[in-house]
Amino acid sequence: MTDAPITIIGTGLAGYTLAREWRKLNADAPLRLFTTDAGHFYSKPVLSNAFAQNKIPEQLVISDVAVMAKQLNAEIIPHTEITRIDPESHHCYAGEVAYAYSQLVFACGATQRVIPIAGDASAVMRVNDLDSYQAFRARLTSCSAKRVTILGAGLIGCEFANDLALAGYAVSVLDVAPYPLSRLMPVEAGQLMQRALQTLPMTWHLQTHAQQITALEHGAYCVTLANGEVLDTDVILSAVGLQANTQVAAAAGLTVNQGIMTDAYLRTSAADIYALGDCAAVQGVVLPYVMPLMQGARALAKTLHGQATAVHYPAMPIAVKTPACPTVIAPVPPSQAQSGTWQITHDAPESTTLKALFHHQDGSLLGFVLMGKAVTEKQALVAQLSSGLS
Ligand SMILES: Cc1cc2nc3c(=O)[nH]c(=O)nc-3n(C[C@H](O)[C@H](O)[C@H](O)COP(=O)(O)OP(=O)(O)OC[C@H]3O[C@@H](n4cnc5c(N)ncnc54)[C@H](O)[C@@H]3O)c2cc1C
Structure with a gap:
């Protein structure tokens, strides 16, 4: 390990959450983040329910880039695309400009298909x-x-x-x-x-x-x-789905599939390089939601600090932001989709309340959908859920 900064490519929820978690463990060591955008901190999920509230983009910014740099005691380099990395020499490049890193984290998100x-x-x-x-x-x-x-x-x-x-x-x-x-x-x-x-x-x-x-x-x-x-x-x-940003990692010879491949420690196939958030395929699975990246950021902060820590996912239900039909989904892990069946409770065709439970053949609960008044059952079902991901 060198004196070069820990370097994060991306200042989305993954990059900034990781930076925060790592700073809790290490107040002084150098930290550098790159982003192709302005680097302001915002919560991406609000983008799909900001119109009805007539929110202009400025109102969605939680902290601007200068505040983030101060809070994190970090160098944040906005409007800068990392175009290449050299895992051997531990450098990343924005065009011709080289930046040394000690450990590098891809938190570069995904692009709409x-x-x-x-x-x-x-x-x-x-x-x-x-x-x-x-x-x-x-x-x-x-x-x-x-x-x-x-x-x-x-x-x-x-x-x-x-x-x-x-x-x-x-x-x-x-x-x-x-x-x-x-x-x-x-x-x-x-x-x-x-x-x-x-x-x-x-x-x-x-x-x-x-x-x-x-x-x-x-x-x-x-x-x-x-x-x-x-x-x-x-x-x-x-809104036809996302494609993980894997190009820079792939060009450097890292293993990629639907995302940048990592093990449970978020380690990629190259030494001192990690991946987190929408760009990462953790143990082969891309989970493009907020809760998985939060769990990952906490574990990875410890790993970067020298305490190798595997990520463990609890049940991670998603609240769908459709006020016309309040809905909570605990997705069935893709690897388990054929292993059981849905059991649906829906009182009457016109009712807006529905409960769908997906049970494995062995009887264990693997996922659920709750709609309307049934969303109140979320906590009880989360307690029962075995996510199959940890
Ligand atoms: C409209 C919308 C609504 C959503 N709603 C929900 C929800 O309700 N619940 C939920 O759990 N999830 C939701 N999601 C998903 C969730 O927002 C994402 O999983 C999460 O924000 C991804 O964060 P990220 O940091 O991995 O990626 P991003 O936010 O995409 O950040 C990527 C960062 O990497 C930078 N970058 C990329 N390439 C480079 C490069 N080569 N060099 C330098 N910088 C680079 C970008 O500039 C950016 O800063 C929603 C997503 C969208 C689009």
Whole structure:
């Protein structure tokens, strides 16, 4: 180990949480963080429920970069992309400028997936940070938009759909799946979410996808779907999933799959290099949510401090920010998806309360979905849950 700083690539929730946790253990040793954005600290989950509250980007900043640098006693280098690393010599590079590190952490997040669409595909917007949120808001206001088309009915797509509908926009949601949130919940629960959101100004276009986008006059667009439907819209937002940022790690020879591969200690395949947050595949699994990165940051801070500590995940339920249908999901671990069955309790077709429990063949609880009044059962079920991830 050298006197060079511990270096973190990324100042999202993963980078900053790790920096905080590590500073609790080590007040003085040098710490450096890089980020391609401005480096302000904010909570990314608020991006998908900030419209209805009419929040401008500045109101989402919790602490600006100067405050963060002071609080963390760290050098934070904003608007700077790390383009290459050399694990042998322990250097990372922003273009031609080399920076030595003692230990390096990839906390470089994930990028929204781009799906090929013919025509004016550049009209498609994505929101994954403060800058893109600002651009999205500016587009909505600059063209006096009234209609928004959302590509993708997953967690983020549904949250934006609810938020934008509450903010007064007419929302169309597209997904190739037959029901929303299809990766996280059984069909009965997805259909309940669909019905609940449909009480807002919202239309669903399921089991289809956008094939062509054509610019119309006055800044509007026409979206042609694979099923032949045609939607006129003012703004198109894509929320079709994330792709971990693995390019810099892969180019340096680190092992990557869906993310930068790590063991339970968040160690990558290269000495003194770690990965955390949306960019990491911890023991092969990418968990792009806040709770896993918090657990990881606490463990990794100790490891960086010399006390090798494996990450252990407790049950980590996700609250879906869809006020039209309060929902909590404890996702079934992907490796266990075929190992059991869903048991659904739904009193009546029109009821907005539903409980879905996923049990392993051996009877143990592996995941759940709670909707409406059933969300009050969260704590009791969390206590029963064996996450299968730790
Ligand atoms: C709209 C939305 C709503 C969400 N809601 C929830 C929710 O309700 N609950 C939940 O648990 N999760 C939610 N998530 C997911 C959660 O926000 C993410 O898991 C988490 O914020 C990821 O943090 P991160 O630090 O790993 O990545 P990011 O926040 O993406 O940060 C990555 C950082 O790396 C920097 N960077 C990238 N490449 C480089 C490079 N080459 N050089 C230098 N810097 C680089 C970036 O500039 C940035 O600073 C949501 C996500 C979105 C998009």
